[in-house]
Each structure stands twice: as C-alpha cells, then as structure tokens.
Amino acid sequence: MTVQLPSEIVVDRFLPTVRSMLAAELSDRGFAQREIASRLGVSQAAVSQYLSGDRHVEERFAEEPRLQATVERIAEGFDAGTMDDYEALAELLELVRAFEDRGPICAVHEEEMPALSGMGCDLCVRGRDSGIQAEREVLSNVRRAVRQFANATGVPAHVPNVGTNVAMALPDAVDETDVAAVPGRIHAMRGxxxxxxxxEFGGSHHVATTLLAATAADPSVRGAVNLATSENLLAAVPAGMEAVAFDAAYEDRRRRLDALFESGVPRIVYHEGAFGIEPITYVLGTSAVDAVETGTALAARANDGRN
Structure with missing residues (x-):
C-alpha cells in the first residue's frame, strides 16, 4: 500500500477530468483550441489530447451531476463573459471540498489507501482526532473478532435463529450509536x-443494550457476542466463570440489567427465552476479540461435552 495524499487524487484524477470536460464544453461553444488552452492554463497540444480522448478521464468524477453542472456553468459563464477566472476557481474549489468530504474524491482515496476504508475521510477533512482514532480502533477490533468467530470450528451450532452479533463499545459509550456491530447480524448458513x-456504529440493538448496561457498570467491559442458550453451553462454563440468568422480557430490559450489574458484571449473562423470544446467552469481555475468544472456547467445550 502507498501513502497517498488526497491532493494527489485532485491533481492526478480530478483536475484532468475537469479540464477534459471543460475543453469539450468550450469547444462545443466555438472556442478555438488556443483560447481553450489559455483558459485552462495548459498547452494547445494538451487541449488537442483532451478533445481527442487521449487523456485519462476518471468516470466516477465525470458522471457526477454536481461536476457536470459546475463545468456547464463555468463554460456558459466564459462564453457569455459573465464569469472570470477567479469565479471559476472558486466554483471548482468549492466542488473539491464537497468531493473530499465523503464524496467521490474520498471514495477514490479510500480505494488507493484501504487503511482509510470506512473512515469517511475523517482524517483528511477533520484532521487527527482522538475520538476518530478510538472509532477506528473499535471498528478494527470488531472486524478481527468477526473473522475469528466466522473461522472458529463448531460455532454455527451455537448461532441463534435470530442471528449472532459481535459488538464493541467506545469508551464512555452512552447509546447504540457508540457501539460498533454487524448490521443484519451473523447467521448460520450451510454449515x-x-x-x-x-x-458499523449503531449496527446492533439487543447486544448493544446488554453491552451498554455492562460498560456503564464496569468501563473495562466493552465487548460482547451473543450465542444460543443451551444446556450444553451453560454446562461448558468453566469453574470460576459465573453465568448469571436474567428475565427474557424486552420491556424495561436495560433497567433490569442495570440492577443486575450493580454488584458486578459477570462474563456471561443469559436468559432461557419466553413466548416469541429465543433463549440467548451474552458473553462479555474487555473487547470484541476478548468476548469472541471466550464465546468460541465455550462453544468448543460444549461441542466436546466437557465441563
């Protein structure tokens, strides 16, 4: 992977595309190549290449309605004499700023630098920030935990019908948007x-509710994964690791969990279901990876029939 600045995307991909589109618009309005070259600040030979299609155009920019409208507006202004170079530059700079903030420049930049994926170009637009860094670390931890969960032997047998989720909360999390999890949940499929x-943040409700109650009582607890409650799974809980039951009802669940955790947060909490509610076990940990390591170990022990 190469470290690449967003300004390189602007110079190498955005600017040639804009110049090519402007050259075509001005040519259609009867501008000579020499006049176009003067307006664009390039050589006449370059204009010839733009018009013949010999210069690369980034289609993701060229197909953007906002860029198309801006190019047309500038070309019309040049043709009518109602826009000068300063105003044209202002239009393009405004568009660059918009494209860099979760726009197509951001998308191309993430493609060139996968380390930025999922960050919405926050680093580029908003600068280095401890909050953004914390979000990145949480998302990375959940991704790693999900891979471990998906690759663990015997796990599908313990995935509830409603699905499993792997979650991790930000420090000082207050609501579901501070908890990263898998949207749509993880489901058992074909073994x-x-x-x-x-x-992504806000990707869970039930697992997030349990985790938020746990981390509010003990800030060191920030990860969780849910499994299907079964006799084998509960029997696999090793000595010294407490599994605590709670009522399955959804109504006032957060309040009841807060009360449950007042005396301490166990590594495992579970319910045995109710009408329309599948029995679920929540495995808690210091991170998503920690919770998944505990959860997959329990699943393996349950599959082996060991206590």
Missing amino acids: GVNVPANP
Whole structure:
C-alpha cells in the first residue's frame, strides 16, 4: 500500500477530468483550441489530447451531476463573459471540498489507501482526532473478532435463529450509536456463518443494550457476542466463570440489567427465552476479540461435552 495524499487524487484524477470536460464544453461553444488552452492554463497540444480522448478521464468524477453542472456553468459563464477566472476557481474549489468530504474524491482515496476504508475521510477533512482514532480502533477490533468467530470450528451450532452479533463499545459509550456491530447480524448458513456486512456504529440493538448496561457498570467491559442458550453451553462454563440468568422480557430490559450489574458484571449473562423470544446467552469481555475468544472456547467445550 502507498501513502497517498488526497491532493494527489485532485491533481492526478480530478483536475484532468475537469479540464477534459471543460475543453469539450468550450469547444462545443466555438472556442478555438488556443483560447481553450489559455483558459485552462495548459498547452494547445494538451487541449488537442483532451478533445481527442487521449487523456485519462476518471468516470466516477465525470458522471457526477454536481461536476457536470459546475463545468456547464463555468463554460456558459466564459462564453457569455459573465464569469472570470477567479469565479471559476472558486466554483471548482468549492466542488473539491464537497468531493473530499465523503464524496467521490474520498471514495477514490479510500480505494488507493484501504487503511482509510470506512473512515469517511475523517482524517483528511477533520484532521487527527482522538475520538476518530478510538472509532477506528473499535471498528478494527470488531472486524478481527468477526473473522475469528466466522473461522472458529463448531460455532454455527451455537448461532441463534435470530442471528449472532459481535459488538464493541467506545469508551464512555452512552447509546447504540457508540457501539460498533454487524448490521443484519451473523447467521448460520450451510454449515458455516454468513457475515452480511462490515461492522458499523449503531449496527446492533439487543447486544448493544446488554453491552451498554455492562460498560456503564464496569468501563473495562466493552465487548460482547451473543450465542444460543443451551444446556450444553451453560454446562461448558468453566469453574470460576459465573453465568448469571436474567428475565427474557424486552420491556424495561436495560433497567433490569442495570440492577443486575450493580454488584458486578459477570462474563456471561443469559436468559432461557419466553413466548416469541429465543433463549440467548451474552458473553462479555474487555473487547470484541476478548468476548469472541471466550464465546468460541465455550462453544468448543460444549461441542466436546466437557465441563
């Protein structure tokens, strides 16, 4: 992977595309190549290449309605004499700023630098920030935990019908948008597990509710994974690791969990279901990876029939 600045995307991909589109628009309005070259600040030979299609055009930019409208507006202004170079530059700079903030320049930049994927170009637009760094670390931890869960032997047998989720909370999390998880949940499928999407903040409700109650009581607890409650799974809980039951009802669940965790947060909490509610076990940990390591170890012990 190469470290690449967003300004390189602007110079190498955005600017040639704009110049090519402007050259075509001005040519259609009867501008001579020499006049076009003067307006664009390039050589007449370059204009000839733009018009003949010999210069690369980034289609993701060229197909953007906002860029098309800006190019047409500038070309019309040049033709009518109602726009000068300063105003044209202002239009393009405004468009660059918009494209860099979760726009097509951001998308191309993420493609060139996969380390930025999922960050929405926050690093480029908003600068280095401890909050953004924390979000990145949480998302990375959940991605790693999901891979471990998906690759663990015997896990599908313990995935609930409603699905499993792997979650991790930000420090000082207050609501579901501070918890990263997999949208759509993880489901057992053809002897394996299906992960429908990359983790994102706000991707869970029930697992997030349990985790938020746990981390509010003990800030060191920030990860969780849910499994199907079964006799074998509960029997696999090793000595010294407490599994605590709670009522399955959804109504006032957060309040009841807060009360449950007042005396301490166990590594495992579970319920045995109710009408329309599948029995679920929540495995908690210091991170998503920690929770998954504990959860997959329990699943393996349950499959082996060991206590």
